Amino acid sequence: MARVEQVNQKRRGRRAAGEDTRAALVAAAREVFVEKGYDGATVRAIAAKAGVDAAMVNHWFGGKEGLFAQSVLQLPFDPAEVLKRLLDGPLEQAGERIIRTFVTVWDATGGGTFAALIRSVTSQPEVAGALKQFLVNAIFRNVLAQIGVEQRELRATLCATQMVGLGIVRYVVRFEPLASADVETVVKAIAPNLQRYLTGELG
Amino acid sequence: MARVEQVNQKRRGRRAAGEDTRAALVAAAREVFVEKGYDGATVRAIAAKAGVDAAMVNHWFGGKEGLFAQSVLQLPFDPAEVLKRLLDGPLEQAGERIIRTFVTVWDATGGGTFAALIRSVTSQPEVAGALKQFLVNAIFRNVLAQIGVEQRELRATLCATQMVGLGIVRYVVRFEPLASADVETVVKAIAPNLQRYLTGELG
DNA sequence: GTCTATACAACGATAGAC
DNA sequence: GTCTATCGTTGTATAGAC
Numbered sequence: 001m002a003r004v005e006q007v008n009q010k011r012r013g014r015r016a017a018g019e020d021t022r023a024a025l026v027a028a029a030r031e032v033f034v035e036k037g038y039d040g041a042t043v044r045a046i047a048a049k050a051g052v053d054a055a056m057v058n059h060w061f062g063g064k065e066g067l068f069a070q071s072v073l074q075l076p077f078d079p080a081e082v083l084k085r086l087l088d089g090p091l092e093q094a095g096e097r098i099i100r101t102f103v104t105v106w107d108a109t110g111g112g113t114f115a116a117l118i119r120s121v122t123s124q125p126e127v128a129g130a131l132k133q134f135l136v137n138a139i140f141r142n143v144l145a146q147i148g149v150e151q152r153e154l155r156a157t158l159c160a161t162q163m164v165g166l167g168i169v170r171y172v173v174r175f176e177p178l179a180s181a182d183v184e185t186v187v188k189a190i191a192p193n194l195q196r197y198l199t200g201e202l203g
Numbered sequence: 204m205a206r207v208e209q210v211n212q213k214r215r216g217r218r219a220a221g222e223d224t225r226a227a228l229v230a231a232a233r234e235v236f237v238e239k240g241y242d243g244a245t246v247r248a249i250a251a252k253a254g255v256d257a258a259m260v261n262h263w264f265g266g267k268e269g270l271f272a273q274s275v276l277q278l279p280f281d282p283a284e285v286l287k288r289l290l291d292g293p294l295e296q297a298g299e300r301i302i303r304t305f306v307t308v309w310d311a312t313g314g315g316t317f318a319a320l321i322r323s324v325t326s327q328p329e330v331a332g333a334l335k336q337f338l339v340n341a342i343f344r345n346v347l348a349q350i351g352v353e354q355r356e357l358r359a360t361l362c363a364t365q366m367v368g369l370g371i372v373r374y375v376v377r378f379e380p381l382a383s384a385d386v387e388t389v390v391k392a393i394a395p396n397l398q399r400y401l402t403g404e405l406g
Numbered sequence: 407g408t409c410t411a412t413a414c415a416a417c418g419a420t421a422g423a424c
Numbered sequence: 425g426t427c428t429a430t431c432g433t434t435g436t437a438t439a440g441a442c
Contacts, residue, residue: 115325121376122322128376135378157372157381158392165368169360173324173331175338178360189361189405193396202392224411246432256413261433263411 022060024050029071034126038068038133065138072130073117076109083139087146095195099187102163103170107183111171118172135160149199158197166190225263227253232274237329241271241336268341275333276320279312286342290349298398303390305366306373310386314374321375338363352402361400369393 028050032041043064047054061067062080069075082105086097106114121128144152166186169175178186196202231252235244246267250257264270265283272278285308289300309317324331347355369389372378381389399405 119325122318122325122371132376132378154380154384154392157378160378161368161372161381161393162365162396163368164371165364165366168325168367168371169364173335175335175360175363177357178364181357185357189357189400190364193365193399196396197392245430247430257432258414258434259412267432 021050021052021056024052025056025060025067026071029067033068033072033130034124037126038130039137041130043067065134068130068134068138072120072127073134074113075117076113077105079139083142087143091147091199092195094198095193096187096191098159098163099166099191099194100183102166103183103186106167106171111174114167114171118168147198151202154202155197158202159194162190162194162197224253224255224259227255228259228263228270229274232270236271236275236333237327240329241333242340244333246270268337271333271337271341275330276337277316278320279316280308282342286345290346294350294402295398297401298396299390299394301362301366302369302394302397303386305369306386306389309370309374314377317370317374321371350401354405357405358400361405362397365393365397365400 025046029041029046032046032049035041036045041064043057044054046067047057050056057064057067061070062078065080066078069079082101086094086101089097121131140153140156144156147155149155170179170186181189228249232244232249235249235252238244239248246260247257249270250260253259260267260270264273265281268283269281272282285304289297289304292300324334343356343359347359350358352358373382373389384392
């Protein structure tokens, strides 16, 4: 009896070799995220468009967040993992950890990836909107919850100014001597400023 | 004798109405600056391409610097004038003056102009190169000469990270609450960080 | 007649050739 | 080290618009 009912349903188990589920998800995600924004896009809708099961998003990308990072942003790392590392340690050294991680991660890609990201964000308003939702709901929310200070939203945007500016100057326009400075020089120079945005006095 | 030799020269005095010398210079400048860079482009070459005298650059734009600002960058203000205002006052308050002026000037344009500037810089490597030369040779050189501290080049690029980042977050991606914050809030929040880059301890 | 956009000459600075 | 070429800029006389 059970066998008969399966006739018109999808086959279970592994798909045939050559069907690239991962690539199909990335392609579908790019379209849906850009069209609906990060919040408006649902994992189920993306999976349906890709013709695969929604569980595949978790399997391949660790969740909606990871899929967004690798499809629209094309980040060369997993933001959830990086975030975990950043939040692990004393708050007074968070600025230092963030800058060191940021520079290390993007340096490893040669910087061209960051430039591409900025280009797509500045040229496509929809991507900028999706990125904003992503940052607010998937990143800032987690970070800010661990910071027991006032004006958390303002602090988050201030941190964003410093990180984005650092990325542009070091990777896109490549102003010297910052573009070629070693990681520790950058950390020493910038981390205290980021730390002030995180936990310092803003008034 | 002298009169005879003038026969094959251009007529002096005002040209016929309808010939827009200013626009001709802007058009020629855009091409030459982008092709040769800020340093490589000569006022004389631009003027020749526009079919006018080189002195017209000074008359209409106050110099090579102003012509670049209004042709390639399309800035809504005169950088030389703004620069003069920034350098006028105690060094300990320079960070505050710079942030206040920056926000005031770009707020007045609605921010779209800044976004357009970033877009052209990030999408055209030649523009980025020309901008770099312009900043180094026409802006930083003057500012840094007045700052009696060590590591001036590094400080200049650090300042650039903060200014560029502020512009992107406030005018391009418009993260709240920073995008809608009033000028004084922004000044109080960011000026101390810029001041550290200018005159503080970097180690 | 007045105003100003214009062309030309010349100056000080700078960089490269020899 | 000197000479030369070229740069950005400034001063000035003039032609045309108003």
